[in-house]
Amino acid sequence: MSNAFKELDPLLHSQLRLSVVSLLVGVKEAEFTFIKDKTGATSGNLSVQVSKLEEAGYIRVKKEFKNNYPCTTLMISQKGVRAFEEYVNNLKPYINVKK
Amino acid sequence: MENEKQLSESESMMVIQRMIATAKNELVDESFHFIFWGWLVFAASIGNYLLWKIGFEQPYLVWLLMPLGGIVSFIYGRRQHKQEPVKTYVDEILKYVLIAFGVSLGIVLVFQSKLGINTYPMVMTVYAVQLFVWGGALRFRPLIMGGIINWALCIAAFFVAFDIQLFLLAAAALIGFAIPGHLLKSRFQKSQTVVAA
Numbered sequence: 001m002s003n004a005f006k007e008l009d010p011l012l013h014s015q016l017r018l019s020v021v022s023l024l025v026g027v028k029e030a031e032f033t034f035i036k037d038k039t040g041a042t043s044g045n046l047s048v049q050v051s052k053l054e055e056a057g058y059i060r061v062k063k064e065f066k067n068n069y070p071c072t073t074l075m076i077s078q079k080g081v082r083a084f085e086e087y088v089n090n091l092k093p094y095i096n097v098k099k
Numbered sequence: 100m101e102n103e104k105q106l107s108e109s110e111s112m113m114v115i116q117r118m119i120a121t122a123k124n125e126l127v128d129e130s131f132h133f134i135f136w137g138w139l140v141f142a143a144s145i146g147n148y149l150l151w152k153i154g155f156e157q158p159y160l161v162w163l164l165m166p167l168g169g170i171v172s173f174i175y176g177r178r179q180h181k182q183e184p185v186k187t188y189v190d191e192i193l194k195y196v197l198i199a200f201g202v203s204l205g206i207v208l209v210f211q212s213k214l215g216i217n218t219y220p221m222v223m224t225v226y227a228v229q230l231f232v233w234g235g236a237l238r239f240r241p242l243i244m245g246g247i248i249n250w251a252l253c254i255a256a257f258f259v260a261f262d263i264q265l266f267l268l269a270a271a272a273l274i275g276f277a278i279p280g281h282l283l284k285s286r287f288q289k290s291q292t293v294v295a296a
Contacts, residue, residue: 022118034184094108
C-alpha cells in the first residue's frame with residue numbers, strides 16, 4: 001500500500017459536511033432534525049452544506065410530509081460511501097506521520 | 100451563514116469517530132412489544148389453565164386476546180416507526196426478522212389441529228428464534244438468554260402433559276419477553292439520561 005500523501009476531497013474536508021456524511025454512513029436514513037441535533041449546526045448552515053453534498057451526488061434528499069408537517073430525510077448514496085472511504089484512506093498517511 | 104470551517108487531519112479523524120459513535124449509540128426504545136406480549140401471553144396461559152381447572156367448557160377462548168394484541172401491537176409499532184428520526188440498518192434487518200417470526204408463528208397456529216399437543220413447544224421454538232436474533236442484533240444479553248431458555252422449555256414441553264405445557268408457556272413468555280422487555284426499557288432510559296447529562 002502506498003504511503004503517498006493524496007489530496008483530501010475538499011467537499012468532505014469541512015467540519016459540518018464531514019459530520020453529516022459520517023453520521024449518514026452508519027445509518028439507513030436520518031431526518032434533517034436528527035442531523036441538526038447531532039451536529040449542533042444551524043438550520044441555514046446545514047441546508048447549505050446538505051445542498052452541496054446533494055449536488056455532488058454524495059447524499060440523497062427526500063422531502064415528504066409526516067403528520068402534516070414537512071419532513072426532510074437524508075441518506076448517503078453509493079457515490080458518497082465511496083468518497084467517504086477514499087477520504088478515510090487518504091487521511092491515514094497524514095495521521096500516521098503525526099503520531 | 101455558511102460555515103466552511105477547515106479541519107486539520109487529526110480533527111477530521113476525531114469528527115468521523117465521534118459522529119459514527121453517535122449514530123451507533125442511537126438507541127430506539129424497542130421494549131414495548133416485549134413487555135406487552137410477555138405479559139399478554141403469560142396472562143392468557145395462566146387464564147387458560149385456571150378456566151380449564153374450574154371446568155369452563157372452552158378455556159382456550161382466552162387466546163382470542165392474541166388477535167386483539169396483534170392489532171394494538173401493529174398500530175403502536177407503525178406509529179413508533181413513523182416517529183423515529185433515524186433508521187439504522189439493524190432496524191431494517193429486525194423488520195424482516197419480525198415478518199419471518201409472524202409468518203412462522205401464524206403457520207404454527209393455523210396448523211395447530213395437525214400439531215395437537217406439540218403446538219406450544221413449536222410456539223416456544225419460534226419465540227426462541229425471534230428472541231435470540233433480536234438479542235444478538237441489539238447486543239442485549241437478557242434477550243439472548245430468553246431465546247436459549249425458550250429452546251430449553253420447548254424441549255421440556257415435548258415431554259409433559261398439556262396443563263404443564265401451559266405453565267411452561269407462561270414461564271417462556273415471562274422469562275423470554277416480559278423480563279428482558281423491562282430490562283431493555285431500563286437500558287433505554289439510562290441511555291437517555293446519559294445523553295441528557
